[in-house]
Amino acid sequence: MLLHIPQVLSKAEVAGLRAELSAHDWVDGARTSGAQAAQLKRNLQFPADSSAFAGLSQRVADALARHPLFVSAALPRHMLPPMFNCYRGGGQYGNHVDNALQRDRFSGVQVRTDVSTTVFLSEPEEYEGGELIVEDTYGEHEVKLAAGDAIVYPSTSLHRVEPVTDGARIAAFLWTQSWVRDAWQRKMLFDLDMTILKLRGQLGDSEEVLSLTSTYHNLLRQWGE
Missing domain, CATH: 4.10.860 (DNA Excision Repair, Uvrb; Chain A)
Incomplete structure (x- = not known):
């Protein structure tokens, strides 16, 4: 199921997150990936060891946890802390499937990734390209949403981010272990x-x-x- 969830974050909440994110340095996203993914991934990532990370991540997690559509669709048992990425200057992420098991950086608990979520923090007109392409049995689905909106889809899906040829695509992303695996x-x-x-x-x-x-x-x- 590919589900668009509108207004997870208000415009004011997006602006607040963007302002704080822009006040800190970002790192090469390939540093956070395995050897195979690093060959496909060209983006920037907000460092999880930043003093600002925990608070910013929790604001996104809280917004999702109180949104009834997200709760109904994901049936969250364990949400991994949301992270943040930025694509610009031709940045992209080739076709890949997310790792099946990941560790919560705060609790240390190992989590099975059932549901993938992207919360867009840039308006579509702020950048060219950067579409999230999700493949399923019905073909390819192109996603480019308003800032504050989220897309939810099975973590088993093959997906990619198209090259950003102008501007910057900023988003939060996370994985959830669901009470229902299938x-x-x-x-x-x-x-x-x-x-x-x-x-x-x-x-x-x-x-x-x-x-x-x-x-x-x-x-x-x-x-x-």
Whole structure:
């Protein structure tokens, strides 16, 4: 499931993050990658050892955790701390799949990456190129969203960032271990949750809505881990 989540961050929140990020030095993104990924990756990354990193990362994490669409789609069990990258001057990231296991830099817990998320911090008109291309069984999907909006997709997806030929593309990105490992099961639960919300708005807590709600929670109980 490829899901666009609007307004995870307000314009004021984006501006605040951008101002603080610009006040610090960035490092070569290849330094944070394995040998194979480093050959494909040309970008800058905000250093996780910066004194400002934890606070900035937590602001993005908190915004996602309080957004009902993100919670419904990702069913987060463990969110890795959001990081920040910047593409400019031809920077790009070739086709790749994210590492299956990553370690939380703060808690040390090893996390399985089920759900990938990018929160855009640059407006589309601020840069040329830089589209996120996500491949699935239905083909390639091109993503370039407004600042503050997020895209959520399975971490099993082959994806890339196209070269940025002008301006700068700044974004936050992170991975989540979900309570539900399987991407199709997460999608079915998300679709069912959205249907229940719509029916509640039309019918209130009718017998039928309560029955669907029971089914949702029993499926989550069956598929959750």
